[in-house]
Amino acid sequence: NAGVTQTPKFQVLKTGQSMTLQCAQDMNHEYMSWYRQDPGMGLRLIHYSVGAGITDQGEVPNGYNVSRSTTEDFPLRLLSAAPSQTSVYFCATRTGAGNQPQHFGDGTRLSIL
Amino acid sequence: GEDVEQSLFLSVREGDSSVINCTYTDSSSTYLYWYKQEPGAGLQLLTYIFSNMDMKQDQRLTVLLNKKDKHLSLRIADTQTGDSAIYFCAADSGGYNKLIFGAGTRLAVHP
Numbered sequence: 001n002a003g004v005t006q007t008p009k010f011q012v013l014k015t016g017q018s019m020t021l022q023c024a025q026d027m028n029h030e031y032m033s034w035y036r037q038d039p040g041m042g043l044r045l046i047h048y049s050v051g052a053g054i055t056d057q058g059e060v061p062n063g064y065n066v067s068r069s070t071t072e073d074f075p076l077r078l079l080s081a082a083p084s085q086t087s088v089y090f091c092a093t094r095t096g097a098g099n100q101p102q103h104f105g106d107g108t109r110l111s112i113l
Numbered sequence: 114g115e116d117v118e119q120s121l122f123l124s125v126r127e128g129d130s131s132v133i134n135c136t137y138t139d140s141s142s143t144y145l146y147w148y149k150q151e152p153g154a155g156l157q158l159l160t161y162i163f164s165n166m167d168m169k170q171d172q173r174l175t176v177l178l179n180k181k182d183k184h185l186s187l188r189i190a191d192t193q194t195g196d197s198a199i200y201f202c203a204a205d206s207g208g209y210n211k212l213i214f215g216a217g218t219r220l221a222v223h224p
Contacts, residue, residue, distance in 0.1 A: 035214075042117070042201060042214035043156075058211065059114070090155060101146055102212060104156040 003027045006091050006105035013081045013112050021076040021108050023091030029103075030096035032074040033058070034066065036087040037107070043090060049074055050096075081112045115139040115206045119215035125222055131189040133218045135202030138183065142204040145178065146212070147187045150199045159187070159200075189220075197222045 007022045023032065033048040035058075045058030049068040063085060065077040078085060088109050092102040119135045137145070143164050148156040162169045162176045162185075169176045175188040189196055199217040206213045 033212075035212075040121075040216050042216045043203075043212070044214070045211055048211070092156075101144070101158050101161050103158065104148075106155040 004091055004093055004103055004105035006089075006108050008108060009106070010109050011111070013078075013110070015081060015083060015112060017081050019078050019081065021078075021089055021091075021110070023074045023076070023105060024072055025074075025091075025093045026072065027093065027095070027103075028071060029093040030071070031094045031102075032068065033092045033102065034064070034074070034076045035090045035092060036060065036085075037090060038087050046076065046089075078110075083112045086110060086112045115204070115213050117202055117204055117213050117215040119200075119202050119218045121216065121218060123218055123220050125192050125220070127192060127194060127222055127224050129192055131187075131192045131196065131220055131222075133187045133189075133200050133202075133220065135185040135187075135215055136183055137185065137202070137204040137213070139204055139206045139213065140183065142206060144205050145176075145185050146203040147174075147176065148201040148203060150201065150217070152198075156201065192220075192222050194222050194224075196220060 005024045030051045034046040035043040037043045044060050047066040049055045088107045090107045091105040094102045117137045125131045146161040147159040173190045177186045201217045202215040203212045
């Protein structure tokens with residue numbers, strides 16, 4: 001998945017800790033999104049952004065914050081981690097031209113103990 | 114809310130055709146997508162179809178769309194062991210940035 005870089009790839013946290021999942025893209029895509037993937041549930045949209053300075057909530061935003069200060073970066077912040085946030089997190093981007101499909105990063109596997 | 118449903122498992126013999134089915138509820142969905150996920154990896158876009166099309170073919174992949182029934186299928190011809198993966202159907206909903214995913218169909222290819 002060249003062009004969309006997620007870090008870290010793996011992380012273990014204790015309940016109550018905070019952390020930031022990073023997503024960076026070098027394709028100058030306007031649209032960026034965060035999804036979480038849980039077993040048997042497919043992917044669910046957490047937050048998304050249509051451009052620098054603009055963010056909006058998705059289907060499951062509670063417990064997460066985002067900001068978009070640059071086109072390239074769209075970090076996802078867990079304010080106070082809970083076991084229910086154990087999941088695989090994917091960042092996706094797409095160009096604003098027409099309706100091009102979203103391209104996904106390789107994911108961050110997060111465990112909350 | 115809007116929903117996308119798919120069967121969870123499919124097992125096929127190597128060389129046969131695989132057909133993965135999907136239904137969706139949002140009649141305003143403009144584009145429908147198929148993604149492939151191999152173990153431990155991200156999602157790879159396989160193909161997508163515009164809602165005013167009935168069929169799209171891309172090498173071994175054929176997508177059929179019945180918009181009236183909100184039914185989408187992905188056919189993989191001459192299925193190979195390398196096709197073993199989870200296949201996700203997704204529909205845009207409420208705008209191009211919002212994708213609703215199915216739970217994924219695990220395709221197992223055996224000799």
